[in-house]
Amino acid sequence: xxxxxxxxxxxxxxxxxxxxxxxIVLIGNCPTAQASESFLASxxxxxxxxxxxxxxxxxxxxxxxxxxxxxxxxxMAKHQARLWSGLGVIFPGVxxxxxxxxxxxxxxxxxxxxxxxxxxxxxLLERKMQPLWGELVRPVYATVDFGGVHEARLLADARxxxxxxxxxxxxxGSETEIREVHGDVDGCDxxxxxxxxxTGGSAIKAAAAYKERGARRVFMVAAHGLFANNAVxxxxxxxxxxxxxTDSHPNAAAAHTQATSFVSxxxxxxxxxxxxx
Numbered sequence: 001x002x003x004x005x006x007x008x009x010x011x012x013x014x015x016x017x018x019x020x021x022x023x024i025v026l027i028g029n030c031p032t033a034q035a036s037e038s039f040l041a042s043x044x045x046x047x048x049x050x051x052x053x054x055x056x057x058x059x060x061x062x063x064x065x066x067x068x069x070x071x072x073x074x075x076m077a078k079h080q081a082r083l084w085s086g087l088g089v090i091f092p093g094v095x096x097x098x099x100x101x102x103x104x105x106x107x108x109x110x111x112x113x114x115x116x117x118x119x120x121x122x123x124l125l126e127r128k129m130q131p132l133w134g135e136l137v138r139p140v141y142a143t144v145d146f147g148g149v150h151e152a153r154l155l156a157d158a159r160x161x162x163x164x165x166x167x168x169x170x171x172x173g174s175e176t177e178i179r180e181v182h183g184d185v186d187g188c189d190x191x192x193x194x195x196x197x198x199t200g201g202s203a204i205k206a207a208a209a210y211k212e213r214g215a216r217r218v219f220m221v222a223a224h225g226l227f228a229n230n231a232v233x234x235x236x237x238x239x240x241x242x243x244x245x246t247d248s249h250p251n252a253a254a255a256h257t258q259a260t261s262f263v264s265x266x267x268x269x270x271x272x273x274x275x276x277x
Contacts, residue, residue, distance in 0.1 A: 001026075003038050011038050018049040029060035030080075031226075031249050036062045040083060047091035055095040056087070059248035059268060060224055064102040065196070067109075077102075081109035081116075088113035099248050099268075100195045100223035103147075121223040121246045121266070122155065122193075128244050128266040129191075129221065136189040137216055140164050144194050144206040152193045162188060166206050178209050186214030196224040197245065200231035200238075207239040217241055225252035225263070236262050 002014040011034070018024065026043055030036035043056050063076035087094045092113035101107070101118045110116040133139070140162035141155045149165050156163035164183025190210045192203060197220070207218040218239050225245030232255045235243060245252050246266045256265045 001042055003042070005034075009034070011041075013038060013042050013045060015042065015045050015049070018046060018051050020050055020052060022051040023053045023055075024051045025055045025057060027057040027059070029058060029248060029250070030062035031060055031251070033062070036080070043084075043087055044090060047087055047094065050091075053095075054087075054091050055097060056084075057097045057099075058084075059099045059246075061098050061101060061106070064098075064106055067103045067106050075109075077106045078109040081106060082111060085111040085114050099246070102195055120151075121248070121268070122151070122221075124246065124266050124268070125221050125223070125244050126155075128264055129219075132219070132242070136191075138162065138188040140183065140185050140188045140190050140215075142166070142183065142185065142190050142192050142206070142210060144168065144192060144202040148193050148195065151195075155193060164190070164210070166209060168202070168206075178205055181209050181213050185210050187216055188214075189217045190215045190219070192218065192220045192240075194220070194222045196226060197222045197231065197235075197243070198226045199229045200227070200235040203240060204235060204238040211239045220244070224248050225255055225265070227251045227255040227263075231255075232258050232263060 004012045024046055026046055028039040030039055047054055063080050066076040069075050084096060094114050096114055096116045098118050100121055104118055107116045107118060141152045142164040143149055143152045143166060145166055145168035153163050162184065164181065164185050166178055167180040168178050192206055194203065197203060203220050210218055219242045220240050221244040223246055226249050242262060244264045246268050247253055248268065252265050255263045
């Protein structure tokens with residue numbers, strides 16, 4: 001694909017030659033409104049050529065965390081899903097593959113002749129963390145809030161290690177309050193799991209709470225590293241000793257450059273994102 005951006009912000013998208021016997025896998029992400037518009041337009045253009053099959057892999061789905069209604073707020077994840085669902089009109093049966101959506105509820109927002117799948121990066125991230133596991137003392141998988149309990153518990157069961165989670169109250173879009181820590185972390189090395197690191201505020205508070213309960217060391221693993229608002233520096237100065245993320249969001253590469261030894265990035269490859277048969 002070739003995407004050219006003009007001085008006024010508009011884009012020109014050019015696709016390679018596509019034949020009716022081709023199986024196309026289109027990979028991209030939507031970190032910004034412009035990137036989302038370009039990626040969606042690219043997918044529509046590819047679909048219009050009528051390849052034999054079309055799979056669109058979106059490693060970072062914009063607005064995935066706005067998946068339910070609070071008061072009179074718009075459900076932005078549903079709005080995005082409807083835009084992508086239009087692909088099914090041009091190419092019925094198109095496969096949409098997403099990486100660690102904030103909530104599987106988002107999959108129910110896709111309409112018409114599209115097949116949406118959510119895949120996990122956790123196995124890949126654990127591979128990246130493998131050298132660390134041999135050094136951990138009484139490891140515990142933990143969460144920043146109740147939302148990640150299911151995934152963290154599955155990880156803990158698979159590893160045969162401890163499990164802990166936090167009861168958190170959200171005060172605003174950027175402020176949270178920790179109410180209680182559940183689980184024994186005294187003398188343990190804690191690995192906090194979350195689907196996305198945005199400003200790092202929740203992770204920093206969670207790490208401090210686990211340390212207050214006696215945790216020995218604290219690490220962080222997340223599928224998406226957005227690292228907004230100087231998050232890397234703030235997390236590096238916190239109780240968190242290391243962060244593991246994928247390169248699903250372009251900010252992850254920049255974060256690794258800023259703090260090479262603190263942020264470890266797993267580079268995704270197309271064959272690792274293949275949807276289940």
